[in-house]
Amino acid sequence: MTALTVRSSRNQRLDWLQKFVFSLTFLATVVVCVPVAVVSVYVISHGASAISWEFLFSGPARAGREGGFFPVIVLTMYALLLVMLFAVPVGVLCSIYLAEYAQPGRLLRLINLTIINLAGVPSIVYGLFGAALFFDVIHTKQALWVASATLAMQALAIIITSSREALLSITPGIREGSLALGVSKLRTTFFIALPEAFPGIITGSLLAVSRAAGETAPILIVGAIAATNVPLSPAAIVNDRPQMLSYELYYRITEGLGLADERKWGLALVLLGIVLVLNVSALLLRIKIQSRGFEKRN
Amino acid sequence: MRETTTPEHTALEDGAQPSVVSVGGLPYQPPHAAETAPTVLRLENVCVTYGGRPAVQNVAMDIYKNRITALIGPSGCGKSSLLRCMNRMNDLIHSARVTGNVYLDGVDINSDAVDPVQVRRHVGMVFQKPNPFPMSVMENVAFGPKRQGMSGRGRLNEIVEKALRSAALWDEVADKMDQPGTALSGGQQQRLCIARVLAVRPEIILMDEPCSSLDPVATLKIEDLMRELARDYTIVIVTHNMQQAARVSDYTAFMLASEHGVNGRLIEYGATNEIFTNPRDKRTEDYITGRFG
Amino acid sequence: MLGRSVMTRRRGALLEVGAEWFIRATGLLTVLLLVSILVLLARQGVRLFLDLDYPIDRFFTYGNAITDNTTDPNQFRFGVMPPLIATFWVTLVTLIFAIPLGLMTAAFISEIAHPRVRLYIKSAAELLAGVPTIIFAFVGLALVVPRVNDYFGWGAGGFSGLTAGFVVSFVAVPLIISISDDAMQAVPVDYKENAYALGCNKLQAIWCVIMPAAISGISAAIMLGMARAIGETMIVVILAGGNSSLPHDPTESMRPMTATIAAGFGNASDQSLVRPALYMIGAILFLLTFATTLIADAILERQRKRFGR
Numbered sequence A: 001m002t003a004l005t006v007r008s009s010r011n012q013r014l015d016w017l018q019k020f021v022f023s024l025t026f027l028a029t030v031v032v033c034v035p036v037a038v039v040s041v042y043v044i045s046h047g048a049s050a051i052s053w054e055f056l057f058s059g060p061a062r063a064g065r066e067g068g069f070f071p072v073i074v075l076t077m078y079a080l081l082l083v084m085l086f087a088v089p090v091g092v093l094c095s096i097y098l099a100e101y102a103q104p105g106r107l108l109r110l111i112n113l114t115i116i117n118l119a120g121v122p123s124i125v126y127g128l129f130g131a132a133l134f135f136d137v138i139h140t141k142q143a144l145w146v147a148s149a150t151l152a153m154q155a156l157a158i159i160i161t162s163s164r165e166a167l168l169s170i171t172p173g174i175r176e177g178s179l180a181l182g183v184s185k186l187r188t189t190f191f192i193a194l195p196e197a198f199p200g201i202i203t204g205s206l207l208a209v210s211r212a213a214g215e216t217a218p219i220l221i222v223g224a225i226a227a228t229n230v231p232l233s234p235a236a237i238v239n240d241r242p243q244m245l246s247y248e249l250y251y252r253i254t255e256g257l258g259l260a261d262e263r264k265w266g267l268a269l270v271l272l273g274i275v276l277v278l279n280v281s282a283l284l285l286r287i288k289i290q291s292r293g294f295e296k297r298n
Numbered sequence B: 001m002r003e004t005t006t007p008e009h010t011a012l013e014d015g016a017q018p019s020v021v022s023v024g025g026l027p028y029q030p031p032h033a034a035e036t037a038p039t040v041l042r043l044e045n046v047c048v049t050y051g052g053r054p055a056v057q058n059v060a061m062d063i064y065k066n067r068i069t070a071l072i073g074p075s076g077c078g079k080s081s082l083l084r085c086m087n088r089m090n091d092l093i094h095s096a097r098v099t100g101n102v103y104l105d106g107v108d109i110n111s112d113a114v115d116p117v118q119v120r121r122h123v124g125m126v127f128q129k130p131n132p133f134p135m136s137v138m139e140n141v142a143f144g145p146k147r148q149g150m151s152g153r154g155r156l157n158e159i160v161e162k163a164l165r166s167a168a169l170w171d172e173v174a175d176k177m178d179q180p181g182t183a184l185s186g187g188q189q190q191r192l193c194i195a196r197v198l199a200v201r202p203e204i205i206l207m208d209e210p211c212s213s214l215d216p217v218a219t220l221k222i223e224d225l226m227r228e229l230a231r232d233y234t235i236v237i238v239t240h241n242m243q244q245a246a247r248v249s250d251y252t253a254f255m256l257a258s259e260h261g262v263n264g265r266l267i268e269y270g271a272t273n274e275i276f277t278n279p280r281d282k283r284t285e286d287y288i289t290g291r292f293g
Numbered sequence C: 001m002l003g004r005s006v007m008t009r010r011r012g013a014l015l016e017v018g019a020e021w022f023i024r025a026t027g028l029l030t031v032l033l034l035v036s037i038l039v040l041l042a043r044q045g046v047r048l049f050l051d052l053d054y055p056i057d058r059f060f061t062y063g064n065a066i067t068d069n070t071t072d073p074n075q076f077r078f079g080v081m082p083p084l085i086a087t088f089w090v091t092l093v094t095l096i097f098a099i100p101l102g103l104m105t106a107a108f109i110s111e112i113a114h115p116r117v118r119l120y121i122k123s124a125a126e127l128l129a130g131v132p133t134i135i136f137a138f139v140g141l142a143l144v145v146p147r148v149n150d151y152f153g154w155g156a157g158g159f160s161g162l163t164a165g166f167v168v169s170f171v172a173v174p175l176i177i178s179i180s181d182d183a184m185q186a187v188p189v190d191y192k193e194n195a196y197a198l199g200c201n202k203l204q205a206i207w208c209v210i211m212p213a214a215i216s217g218i219s220a221a222i223m224l225g226m227a228r229a230i231g232e233t234m235i236v237v238i239l240a241g242g243n244s245s246l247p248h249d250p251t252e253s254m255r256p257m258t259a260t261i262a263a264g265f266g267n268a269s270d271q272s273l274v275r276p277a278l279y280m281i282g283a284i285l286f287l288l289t290f291a292t293t294l295i296a297d298a299i300l301e302r303q304r305k306r307f308g309r
């Protein structure tokens, strides 16, 4: 009887150790979460005062020290749209191949491994590749679309991975249901599988684009320049060198002779805002999909 | 079109019975000497393997027009595999290999010249678990016709209504046409899936345990429906429920697995009342009377 | 006739066959992309030795990596060692911070905390992973650099490999958390129950049973975190100090491989030796992360086999 109630000193030591270690892990968790708060609070508190109508909706004056960053913001949007346009169709088609057509075997394993590796290639290497491909092989001039294409190559892996998961996780049985009606595989894919996987594909695309919005290194390599006033017609995509918020921020940070600090933080805030809006909508969409999947199973 | 692979079955005239083929060790006998219904699907020497492991072996049988044929047998004996040979659904399983001939009205559907998609338009399939598409009831039924190029709201409405009526579902869903098909009850979902197949007007409907996820009332409804449908369609059904086979089917085929390491043999095939009252094989009798392992 | 009609062509069947081949081709496009990245980088890089006569041994031994625009191979003072060592230091510092933080957090959310907490923390980690690294660099510049300078006086005014590595660890941590959490979740429940049945307390169960069982996933997580640190650019460009000579310890100002490329590429003239040299660095960088990712995947594959998922 007593043996169960009396705790040995060894057990007591173990309990203390456990308490200690668990507190440590809790502390680590807090430390990991703190930067999310610190970064957002710091950027907002330092940058909010710079945000004004003029900052967002007028062009730069005196080399960006006055006026606003409207052209950069618009061109960033152009670039991101273009990234979507380049990467989503290719990525989705590739995921269709992987989820619907590819047969298990060596080739599939090779392609899966390739995609994992594409996701792991450093962004600056994509930049170098873009520069080599577009300037030295195809001989195009530096332009916004080149930056977008480079970012799109990087986005491909994320889009493929998430679309493939979305396609693989649709309700089993409905594909067969369609095929048994004498509907071809291709049509089944486009009319049954893709609509089902659509939210998942959007989630992946949003994540990929938000990554692209924050990427600085590749566009640095393919010739980004600091904010200037350019005509904002879509022709800027082929006519003008890339201007993007992320590069603008980098340029302002390293410029040496300073822009007022709050204007830099203002830029950081706009960039963070864009990225977080994309990220959070992807996150919410995914949580919604997961809860829908939960209902489906019950 | 390649001449060499023309799947024409020259030896077979309409209504003629094939020469004696061994079935499960017994000489093959047409199930019903007095049967007048024409053969619509003829299986000869059909084998299925999954990654080399046999699941169906040397099955030969005829499916008769406007009759209901039931496939019975213990779990894993290859009923589903055999059923899926009849509309080339096994094509979709990478490890599956089908050999032998399946003649649909005289043409071997396993030949290269045949498009499996076309086969499935003539031989539809209903699955064990109701699998309505994640769309409205209307769209579910209209899906097949639309993919075959039919259009026009009025025409589609007509087809959908007809299919739903034939599936004995119209009265229950007439006011729910825009609700998702997944929101119906299990039995309604299964009838929706049947209506979906009817809408593409196949000749043959394959059903793989269509009632096994339904309650008894829904099951009875589907059985009534099957009898109704047999006027216009040929039906092949896989079932675990002996009473169901006895109640609805005209013909019954009994399959057995793991018989001395041999999977998926057709043991006995004949008119349902004969199989159930006077089986010729001891193993059939054991299975039917529930004395089976 | 019924039998005949199954042999007729469907409308648009040929078009569909074409479309299906197109889809297959996009699948192969990924392989093409990966291969052409390596081939193109290497092709641009080896020009340094073949066309521009830069001595290959000097490239591998020279103790500095100066990216000034010279067209004379004898004037060019550029070796791969300093950036490589700098990358090593930054990665090492990153891992020293990120491994304990990441693993402890993963253990906490996976085994100790309420499942709901796990969802929140994972979402937070995902947001953290989504923040552009240029913003991390900027916040690090404002918050970390002055403190490093004031308290330790390391590097050039607080800019050092250590500063950069510290900030990079917050980029690597979410990855480590996510993958090792998955690995720990994959450990079958009966492992834990067996441990408890043997009289272990929770800590012992985690340390002696779950962690060892999840070790492949955890090591893969660390490898992938490492690949992330090796490839991180903006933080090291801004925070590592930028000294191009060979760093002897992580507290020095240094310029890792990524930063060398980022800093040198824009200003390089077309004829100079700088760009080929930077492409060469890029190819090496590619191979480094490629190898790391491959190893990580092989380890993960082993884990998948083991627990059948």
Ligand SMILES: Nc1ncnc2c1ncn2[C@@H]1O[C@H](COP(=O)(O)OP(=O)(O)OP(=O)(O)O)[C@@H](O)[C@H]1O
Pocket: B050, B051, B054, B055, B073, B074, B075, B076, B077, B078, B079, B080, B081, B082, B093, B095
């Ligand atoms: N996709 C598959 N891959 C590999 N083996 C399979 C596959 N489908 C079925 N089999 C095997 O083929 C054999 C026959 O299976 P089948 O599904 O045809 O049996 P069944 O008679 O329909 O059984 P049940 O009554 O349980 O549905 C079984 O041994 C099964 O394990």
Ligand SMILES: [Mg+2]
Pocket: B079, B080, B081, B208, B238
């Ligand atoms: Mg079955």
